[in-house]
Amino acid sequence: MGSLYAIASRFAAHGIGNTAARAVDGLWRAGMLDALIALGHEPTNVDERRIVDVRFPPRRAFFFWPEKRYYLAKNRHFDRRCLARIDGPHEVVHLWNSQATRSARAAKRLGKKLIIERASTHIVTQTRRLVDAYARLGIDYQPTYAETIERCREEYELADLVLTPSENSYRSFADEGFDMTRVVRCPFGIDLEKTTPRERAPEKFVALFVGQVGVRKGVFTLLAAWDKAQLDGELWLVGGEEEAVRAHFTPWRNRENIRFMGFRGDVPELMRRASAFVFPSLEEGSALVTYEAMACGLPSILTGEAGAVARDGQEALTIGAHDVDALAAALTRLKEDHDLAARLGLAARRRVEQFPWSAYGDRIATVHRLLADGADGPTIQQELHI
Numbered sequence: 001m002g003s004l005y006a007i008a009s010r011f012a013a014h015g016i017g018n019t020a021a022r023a024v025d026g027l028w029r030a031g032m033l034d035a036l037i038a039l040g041h042e043p044t045n046v047d048e049r050r051i052v053d054v055r056f057p058p059r060r061a062f063f064f065w066p067e068k069r070y071y072l073a074k075n076r077h078f079d080r081r082c083l084a085r086i087d088g089p090h091e092v093v094h095l096w097n098s099q100a101t102r103s104a105r106a107a108k109r110l111g112k113k114l115i116i117e118r119a120s121t122h123i124v125t126q127t128r129r130l131v132d133a134y135a136r137l138g139i140d141y142q143p144t145y146a147e148t149i150e151r152c153r154e155e156y157e158l159a160d161l162v163l164t165p166s167e168n169s170y171r172s173f174a175d176e177g178f179d180m181t182r183v184v185r186c187p188f189g190i191d192l193e194k195t196t197p198r199e200r201a202p203e204k205f206v207a208l209f210v211g212q213v214g215v216r217k218g219v220f221t222l223l224a225a226w227d228k229a230q231l232d233g234e235l236w237l238v239g240g241e242e243e244a245v246r247a248h249f250t251p252w253r254n255r256e257n258i259r260f261m262g263f264r265g266d267v268p269e270l271m272r273r274a275s276a277f278v279f280p281s282l283e284e285g286s287a288l289v290t291y292e293a294m295a296c297g298l299p300s301i302l303t304g305e306a307g308a309v310a311r312d313g314q315e316a317l318t319i320g321a322h323d324v325d326a327l328a329a330a331l332t333r334l335k336e337d338h339d340l341a342a343r344l345g346l347a348a349r350r351r352v353e354q355f356p357w358s359a360y361g362d363r364i365a366t367v368h369r370l371l372a373d374g375a376d377g378p379t380i381q382q383e384l385h386i
Helices: 016-029 067-083 101-109 123-137 146-158 167-175 219-229 243-252 267-273 288-295 324-336 338-352 357-372 377-384
Strands: 003-007 033-038 051-053 092-096 113-117 161-164 183-185 205-210 233-238 258-262 276-279 300-303 316-319
Touching (some): 003 016, 016 092, 016 357, 033 067, 067 101, 067 146, 092 101, 092 357, 101 113, 101 146, 113 146, 113 357, 123 146, 123 167, 161 167, 161 357, 167 183, 183 377, 205 219, 205 267, 205 288, 219 233, 219 243, 219 324, 233 267, 267 288, 276 288, 288 300, 288 338, 300 324, 316 324, 324 338, 357 377
Parallel strands (some): 003 033, 003 092, 033 051, 092 113, 113 161, 161 183, 205 233, 205 276, 233 258, 276 300, 300 316
């Protein structure tokens, strides 16, 4: 048997391109990769003859387009190129959600097993959560295009298996009434060698956030909670600011105890200098930055929506989305209870050591092998041992 894996991103670069590279590495090591289709690629162990590069102009070339319009156009183009390669010797086709709907249809017509990777919550859940989040703040929001929603939903129905990374994203499919015998939870991973734990907590309390500084990641909840807690310490916000809401940060912009740090290339080092990691996200699949914070030995404050592998009271403190009071209390607790912070940080490192990228690649290979052999979702989930 063999598999076709397609990702409308630069393979082995960053973001989902890196996640895809870890999955394909598992397929390659297992001798199961027939072909890889991607929007360009970085060098990897995969035989170059197995890789099909699809060309499409970068986002900056279409700066005058809304972001959603650009990604829809990119996915349509990628889909056409995938479609030309779908009829091959492979038994399993692995596509990322909304990127190749026509190819998904063709795969099913040809009798191939179809995996749809959904790295976030169900598209309807995601859209509803984001519309609600912007409405709470009174901020204009352009929701997901109707065509993209329909592409996502059609692919779910076509799929033999929907692969999603966390309990949060898995549960969203149940909430939308989907057939859960066709959904499998497969957590992501972390490079443990490159992400080492800190030696000790800093003397000064530093709460660290890493991600897009905007609505979806819960930054306004965090800022309100920081104001409410009135702690002697600093809040570091690392990441690019969401353009649509940049002006709304003005009340916090010039505070001595709040640092808007922008993009940084030294995130692991910043994590090792922080006291706690705070990520009150409103919608995720499974945010990789939460794995990174755990690997650095940081105690974390998270929402269930962050999709982390950290568990409440064991490796992190979990709060509800939008809950300013609970977040302020959690920040205060980690600042004042040094024993709790140390215990959570040590446990976080031990917990995340169960999720190296190599294990993720092995799980992907297991999913492909079992699906090709006719196994259903519950059987595959049980075999993953997570």
